Amino acid sequence: MRRPRGAAVAAIALTGALALAGCARDSSSGGGDGGGDSAAGGSGCELAEAPVADEEVAPSEVPTEDVDASELRVGLAYDIGGRGDASFNDAAAAGLDRAVDELGISPDNIRELTAGANESEDAKQTRLRQLADDGFNPIIGVGFAYAESFNVVAAEFPDVDFALVDAPADPENVTALLFAEHEGSFLAGVAAAYESENCHIGFVGGVENPLIQKFEAGYLAGAQAAAPDITIENTYLTSGSDITGFQDAARGNEAALGQIEAGADVVYHASGASGQGVFEAAFAQDVKAIGVDSDQYNQEIVGEAHEVIVTSMLKRVDVAVFDFLAAVAQDDLSVMPENFNLSVDGVGYSTSGDLLAADTIEALEGYRSEIISGAIEVPDTPSGN
Incomplete structure (x- = not known):
């Protein structure tokens, strides 16, 4: 399974609905184990018809021409x-x-x-x-x-x-x-559905709170939009004020292994440093993973496990x-967007590794343009919350 299968790109997101060691819960959404005919890569999902990308729909940018910030400290x-x-x-x-x-x-x-x-x-x-x-x-x-x-x-x-x-x-x-973490995570969910061979995927969230639930909500919505019968494993490592879920690679590894044993063959994490354990579990079990925030395929700390990272949901904190x-340098904060969403390139997906199938990328671009245009409205809270 560690082989290039197409051009490049993908979107990510994350969050979950279970926790480990007493402060957690496990759940699956969707149904069936896939197996339907599909035009995508090796996907075992019966996929819905994807929207066609509109080339006229493109992100806008904050003007930076001739800006001199040399005096800033x-x-x-x-x-x-x-x-x-x-x-x-x-x-x-x-x-x-x-x-x-x-x-x-x-x-x-x-x-x-x-x-x-x-x-x-x-x-x-x-x-x-x-x-x-x-x-x-x-x-x-x-x-x-x-x-x-x-x-x-x-x-x-x-x-x-x-x-x-x-x-x-x-x-x-x-x-x-x-x-708009939920928008980027929607694309991650689409990518997971297209790349799964079992039509069974997972989400590992670091801490169950409203912010990480945005990742979860978008991921679930994207996966279910692309493959209505998909099965999804959700796991939160901690909840409430216990933020150790962002710092525990061993617990991330344990959570991912549990999802993989249940049948998930693509796992997306929104768990900070705990994601290292998620990647190690995916690599050891020869399944795919989706990174978060940064392009984790290119990060040295990930080591050889980068081979299974098919894409990352980019939360463009760098852009913000x-x-x-x-x-600030041009003394005009009015140019700042209220929200860094897909329309301003505030979230997105990575293209490193050339691991995504060409039709996965085509679908991602179609869903992306539909979200930017407003044709698709992505939920920012999981259903039932």
Whole structure:
């Protein structure tokens, strides 16, 4: 199964509905075990007719021509894992690196700080105050874990431009960088349906909360739109305030193995560093996997397991960070989109590895243009929630 099968590309998403070790639940949706005739790659699903891509439907972009950001001093506060996490934080780092290359920000005018595991709220606020007191402006926080801290610290520094990834904040000087994870995950679900030989797929979510449920909702909707009779395994590693589900590769491995033993042959994860365990399980069992946030096929930390990553759902935190820095540099935050969705290239799918069948890509582009045009409205909460 580890072989190229077509051009390239795919979309991803994720979330689940079960948890391990007492704070979890298992469920399957859809029915049957596939086996219907299909035009796609090796898919065992009986596939619905895919929409045809409209070449006139294309994402828009924030204008950045002639923007000079050389005077900016940028502070970046990462969530747990920081630069090098092969996921969410790395996507933010990529946006900053692009701004250095294209907007003229000096590396000497950048400070990057990283949150510790299970740290206090005071520690987060101290990190943000340190950046502001030292003259960094703008300041970007990566992840909803900074929401409370931004409400407090941004109000103390009204002349500093702040941006917060994945959560809104009350002060007027905070720009919320929000994403349509459900739209990107819809495409991941379509890709999974087309690439599955058993018509049986899985989703592993790190922490069961409203944000990760957006991944789940889109993934389920996309898979069921492409293959109404598909069977889906859902697993959450933890729930509520227990965020260790984003940091436990062993538990991710265990969850993925359980789904594979149940019959899933494509597994999508939205579980941060726990996704490493998902990839290792998929590689060991010779099934396919879908990455999340960044193009995980190209990340060194994944190692030889990258061979089974057919695509990744790209949550373009890099685009959002770059666009925000460009907007601040031109002193015009009005150019920022309210939501980074498919229409502004805020989410999408990766093309690395040349592992997706050509008809899978064709279907993905068709569904993508339908979502951008509004013909398809993707749910952002799982049915029943």
